[in-house]
Amino acid sequence: MSGTLTDVSFIEAWFRARIDHLFREPFKPTDVRVLEVDQMSRGVSRQTWTVDVEIENHGTRRFVVRRDHEAGSIIASSLFDEYSVYRRLEGTGVPVARVLWFEDDLEWMPDGRPAYVRELVDGDWRLPALADHSPDGDAERIRLSQEHLDKLALVHSVDWRLQGFDRVLRVPESPAHCALDLIEQCVERIASYGGEPSPVMAEAVALLRARAPRTCDRIVLCKGTNGLGEEAWRNGRIVALSDWEMAVLGDPAYDFAQCQEMIPEIIRNGHRIWGLPEALRYYAERTGTEVTLDRVAYYRELYGLLQFTYTQHVAATIRGMERAPLRFVWTATEVAFRSELRMAKHFAGDLMKEGFV
Structure with a gap:
């Protein structure tokens, strides 16, 4: 299957296919429903999208999809290296969003481009x-x-x-x-x-x-x-x-x-x-x-x-x-x-x- 990041039905199928990556044990829902997908306006080097997901019997959660622009990345470091930094920070005490998976399977890459998914931490950059x-x-x-x-x-x-x-x-x-x-x-x-x-x-x-x-x-x-x-x-x-x-x-x-x-x-x-x-x-x-x-x-x-x-x-x-x-x-x-x-x-x-x- 293939689709775009703006296609809610494709993103829902993608998240269902990766449901084992979405949540920690022992919380393992059997189904999710994607409510909305939006691109965040902030950021220059890469694209950041939010995905609102309804989880059976557990309300809604928001996740982040991070990927390069169609033309590539502005920053020389690779998207996978960025994902790897987040992954290696887990368990160190440094407060970061938990990364869930890196998508490089042609069947599931939105718009045919690699991406990674992470949890969204509730907060605000403004002070x-x-x-x-x-x-x-x-x-x-x-x-x-x-x-x-x-x-x-x-x-x-x-x-x-x-x-x-x-x-x-x-x-x-x-x-x-x-x-x-x-x-x-x-x-x-x-x-x-x-x-x-x-x-x-x-x-x-x-x-x-x-x-x-x-x-x-x-x-x-x-x-x-x-x-x-x-x-x-x-x-x-x-x-x-x-x-x-x-x-x-x-x-x-x-x-x-x-x-x-x-x-x-x-x-x-x-x-x-x-x-x-x-x-x-x-x-x-x-x-x-x-x-x-x-x-x-x-x-x-x-x-x-x-x-x-x-x-x-x-x-x-x-x-x-x-x-x-x-x-x-x-x-x-x-x-x-x-x-x-x-x-x-x-x-x-x-x-x-x-x-x-």
């Missing part, structure tokens, strides 16, 4: 309290920031060898080589895409290699993109860490460089109450691991190269397509241009500002 910049809101903003830091520390504490992450993600030669190894991954990938040479990238890579920090004392599992918009919250706590497409084994500073709005700068009467230095001290107290400001700054610079890498992956994906998706064209052109500006800023200044004599 209205972060927008309260009044003195009365300081304590709650700091508490939310600390909750996020606690969960990052939990990710970094995962025994990645025991969980088999070394079979999914590349392992740096040593903690001191984390930055250099990440650069080499980017360079190798970009070379494999066969795009046009980029003098900006070449100059940036040379500088990044020369300035690569070597003070990292341990290799940890890093999430990648994290922070506001990337996690599910409920009652002021993180209930699920999502979006693992840029996960790596490396320096914990890599994650601090990619925090989105979860380390607010709070200064009252000229006195710093909270910010990155305080967040790093809090993290060190919780973990015994020191992450320095200069390493975080370095990985923020390196992000321009990471961004350029996935834009070149997209360019290679759509090269030769007669009608490429607009999102992919925009990423391969506008985002690529901006990533080069970001890299150039560190050796040529801000090229978006005009110079006046």
